[in-house]
Amino acid sequence: MTAASGFKRLGFATVAIAAVAVGALAVLSALIPREAVRDAVKAEIRAVTGLDLAMGGETTVALFPSSDVSFHNVRLGDTGMPALFAGRLTARLRLIPLLLGRVEIADVELIEPTITVATEAGGRSNWSNLLDTLARSLKPNAAGASFSEIRIVDGTVVIRDRGVTETLHDVDLSLAWPSISNSFAATGRFVWRNEPIDASVSLSNFVAALGGNPSGLKLRLSGKPMKVAFDGHISSAPTLRIDGTLAADSGSLRDALRWAGQRPLPGGGFGRFALKAQTKVAGGTVALTGVNVELDGNTAEGVLTFDSDRRRSLQGTLAADRVDLTPYVSTVRLLTGHHRDWSVLPISLDGLKGIDLDLRISAAEVAVASTKFGRTAVAANLRSGNLVVTVGESQAFGGVIKGSFGLGATEQGADLKAQLHFADVELERCLQAMFGLDRLQGKGTLSVTLEATGSDVLALTRSMSGSADLKSKSGSLAGLNVEQLLRRLERRPLSGGGDFRTGRTPFDTLAVALSIHQGTVKVDTMQIEGTSVRVALGGSASIPARELDLKGTASLVARTAAERATPFELPFVVQGPWEDPIMLPDPEILIQRSGAAAPLLNAVRDRRNREALRSAIDRLSNRPAAAGVAPVKND
Numbered sequence: 118m119t120a121a122s123g124f125k126r127l128g129f130a131t132v133a134i135a136a137v138a139v140g141a142l143a144v145l146s147a148l149i150p151r152e153a154v155r156d157a158v159k160a161e162i163r164a165v166t167g168l169d170l171a172m173g174g175e176t177t178v179a180l181f182p183s184s185d186v187s188f189h190n191v192r193l194g195d196t197g198m199p200a201l202f203a204g205r206l207t208a209r210l211r212l213i214p215l216l217l218g219r220v221e222i223a224d225v226e227l228i229e230p231t232i233t234v235a236t237e238a239g240g241r242s243n244w245s246n247l248l249d250t251l252a253r254s255l256k257p258n259a260a261g262a263s264f265s266e267i268r269i270v271d272g273t274v275v276i277r278d279r280g281v282t283e284t285l286h287d288v289d290l291s292l293a294w295p296s297i298s299n300s301f302a303a304t305g306r307f308v309w310r311n312e313p314i315d316a317s318v319s320l321s322n323f324v325a326a327l328g329g330n331p332s333g334l335k336l337r338l339s340g341k342p343m344k345v346a347f348d349g350h351i352s353s354a355p356t357l358r359i360d361g362t363l364a365a366d367s368g369s370l371r372d373a374l375r376w377a378g379q380r381p382l383p384g385g386g387f388g389r390f391a392l393k394a395q396t397k398v399a400g401g402t403v404a405l406t407g408v409n410v411e412l413d414g415n416t417a418e419g420v421l422t423f424d425s426d427r428r429r430s431l432q433g434t435l436a437a438d439r440v441d442l443t444p445y446v447s448t449v450r451l452l453t454g455h456h457r458d459w460s461v462l463p464i465s466l467d468g469l470k471g472i473d474l475d476l477r478i479s480a481a482e483v484a485v486a487s488t489k490f491g492r493t494a495v496a497a498n499l500r501s502g503n504l505v506v507t508v509g510e511s512q513a514f515g516g517v518i519k520g521s522f523g524l525g526a527t528e529q530g531a532d533l534k535a536q537l538h539f540a541d542v543e544l545e546r547c548l549q550a551m552f553g554l555d556r557l558q559g560k561g562t563l564s565v566t567l568e569a570t571g572s573d574v575l576a577l578t579r580s581m582s583g584s585a586d587l588k589s590k591s592g593s594l595a596g597l598n599v600e601q602l603l604r605r606l607e608r609r610p611l612s613g614g615g616d617f618r619t620g621r622t623p624f625d626t627l628a629v630a631l632s633i634h635q636g637t638v639k640v641d642t643m644q645i646e647g648t649s650v651r652v653a654l655g656g657s658a659s660i661p662a663r664e665l666d667l668k669g670t671a672s673l674v675a676r677t678a679a680e681r682a683t684p685f686e687l688p689f690v691v692q693g694p695w696e697d698p699i700m701l702p703d704p705e706i707l708i709q710r711s712g713a714a715a716p717l718l719n720a721v722r723d724r725r726n727r728e729a730l731r732s733a734i735d736r737l738s739n740r741p742a743a744a745g746v747a748p749v750k751n752d
Contacts, residue, residue: 154178157220158186158208165222165264165294167254168193168247170206184210191227193247200243203230208264222264229271232288236278252327255295267292274307285309290316295323310376314340320351329354334361342376343367349396359398363405366391370412380471386413386444394421401425410435413444417478430473440480440493451574457694459575459661466502466526474499483511488550490518502526508537514550515560516542530572535583539563544589553696559592561627578660579636587629594622597700600649603673603687606702623647636660640667649674658695665698667691 155176163169174189187207194200205228214221235243272288290305301323306315320326321333334351338344349361367373370390374381381387390412394405403423410417417440421433450460476497483490491512498505503525511518520537539547544557567583570576598620622645630642636659643654654669672686693699 154180154210154220155186158210158222159188161220161222161264162208162225167251180210184212186210194243198233198235198243200234200247201227201230201232203227205229224264224266224268226268226270227272229273230269231273231275233275234277248327252324255324255327265294267294269305283309287313299323299325301326309340310378312340312342312376314338326351326353334359341368342373347396356400357398359396361396362393363396364393380468383466383468384445385448388413388444405433408433408435413441415440417480428473429471430475432475434477435479437478437480439482439484440478441484443484443486446485457663459573459578459663461573461575463573464531464571466524466531469499469504469524469526470502472499473501474504488513503532514539514542514547516540516547518542527570529570530576531570533567533569533577535565535567537563537565539565544587544592545595556595556597557589557592557627558595558621559589559627561587561589561592563587567633575661581633581636581660583633585629585631585633587627589627590625592624592627594624594645594652596620597622599652599671600647600673602702603650603671603685606685606687622650622652633660643667643669647674654691656691663695664693665691665695 155178159170159172170188171192172188172190173192176189177187179185179187185207187205189205191203191206192199192201207226207228209223209226211221211223233243237243237245269288269290269292272290274285274288276283276285285307286309288305288307290303290307293300293302295301299322300319302317302319304317306313308314315338317335317337319333319335322330323332326332326334329352331350331352334347334349336345336347338346344366346364347359347361349359352358367390369388371381371387373390374387390410392405392408392410394408394410397404397406401424403425405421405423408417408419408421410421415437417435417437419433419435421431421435424430424432450462452458453460474497477494478497479492479494481492483493493511493513494509495511496507496509498507503523505521505523507521508519517540518537519540520535522535522537523533525532540562541560542563544559544561544563545555547563548554548557564586565583566585567581569578569581571578571580596619599622601620624645624647626644626646628642628644629640632639632641638658638660640655640657645652650671650673652669652671654667656665656667656669658665658667668688668690670686670688672684675684687702689700689702691698691700
């Protein structure tokens with residue numbers, strides 16, 4: 118006998134033995150009563166979970182080749198609003214114990230279940246009684262307890278709390294049921310608000326947790342909007358308490374807030390976010406200590422408290438080495454694209470109404486675009502849609518800034534209020550950064566009070582009211598040499614001003630007092646006193662039109678008796694856009710001071726001489742004589 122024929126006979130024998138074994142299993146399984154298996158499975162589920170499941174539909178028992186029992190229309194709890202409903206519950210059985218006459222469940226699977234958690238008055242839910250029953254009956258390592266895994270396939274979880282309903286779809290979870298140990302774990306994924314979330318949660322002592330006693334808790338949630346990890350302890354008697362380490366991060370906090378159903382604050386920023394803190398939860402209050410938070414590249418440390426018992430509110434104190442506020446003001450557009458007119462885009466402040474804030478923030482350095490501030494301490498208070506930022510102290514422009522500004526949502530759009538005091542600041546840098554003006558050099562003190570209401574920036578400028586005061590010593594007016602201009606015009610009044618918008622005018626004192634009403638600025642006082650010149654201005658300016666209409670007088674300071682006898686004073690006007698206004702001296706004064714031109718001016722003032730002069734000009738230009746003026750004959 119060859120080796121090949123030996124292997125062939127061995128193969129036939131193996132197949133025959135297998136066929137006999139399969140046949141025997143089929144015969145044995147056919148002899149097992151289905152009703153007994155069904156009842157044993159129900160009893161096993163009751164023994165492991167401690168809960169009575171209502172089987173409202175038919176039952177399917179399959180013992181070979183697969184061994185499983187399926188119950189249809191399974192309910193748990195009130196039939197009006199059951200805590201759990203599943204289209205099918207399938208219990209897979211271990212085959213060998215079944216052939217030996219014992220029913221042992223390998224695992225339980227809930228197909229397309231709907232789990233409803235509804236919070237009732239006093240904090241209890243429709244699961245409270247069920248969990249109490251489970252806590253009393255659940256006994257790890259109990260005799261006869263076999264299966265330790267329950268799977269949820271394509272499920273739905275509905276959570277109703279204080280009038281808010283949240284729904285988790287496509288729930289696929291594997292529950293490590295504590296039938297043989299104290300621990301409980303669930304891993305899997307679900308879809309919340311159209312975003313898939315991978316989740317895992319574990320309790321070191323499930324029975325203790327059900328009774329409200331402390332138990333170790335580990336939680337992991339990972340999805341595109343945000344990742345959250347927690348390690349600590351949890352208890353629920355007499356109230357919910359959680360204590361541990363929390364870590365969270367998101368690629369965009371603004372997107373995460375929208376996904377969570379919150380309204381982010383208006384403006385830009387709120388991108389990359391990371392948080393790590395020691396966390397204590399008591400009732401509806403979350404206290405974070407040892408906070409290390411990163412937002413848009415800014416890192417700060419401190420404490421935070423979030424309260425959701427009444428109205429959602431966030432309180433805290435944070436300290437940072439450097440804070441860059443540029444991302445948060447990057448979307449603010451005060452002017453149109455060509456930087457000539459105020460923006461008319463609607464102002465939306467809906468994001469201010471979602472939460473209350475009470476934050477105190479300090480930083481060694483603060484940046485807003487190209488403007489740098491030194492040590493700064495501010496307090497931000499947001500309540501009922503009204504934001505007030507109080508600047509305790511900010512070292513900026515070589516001086517100190519104090520004050521407050523507020524922004525609130527109204528039916529008209531936005532309500533703006535500001536009270537700021539700039540003490541001993543470098544005027545050129547300060548006025549350029551705050552108002553776009555760069556003509557004053559030196560140090561000074563500026564106080565500004567403003568109020569405005571409107572639906573856009575242009576409307577705010579039209580309703581703006583308030584006041585401004587500026588005082589300075591030992592400075593200069595850049596872009597204009599008033600003394601040089603006056604002395605040139607004193608010597609030769611009709612020589613023309615030339616390019617007088619160069620140089621600088623030193624001053625000993627500068628005093629400016631402005632009053633603002635409905636977008637119009639009235640110059641109450643504007644005086645410049647120097648060793649060589651004095652300048653006084655009055656008039657008004659339009660904030661909506663961004664234009665100046667000022668009149669003033671510039672005079673040389675008399676140094677000799679002759680100069681005091683005939684002081685030189687020159688009225689002038691300043692008109693046009695405030696970015697580049699036109700300054701013009703009074704031509705009539707210059708003509709009067711000119712010995713050669715003064716008689717001509719006096720002659721022109723006589724009506725007859727003026728009409729004769731006009732007629733002569735008309736003849737020279739071959740234009741018809743003006744009506745009512747007799748033509749002059751040529752001799």
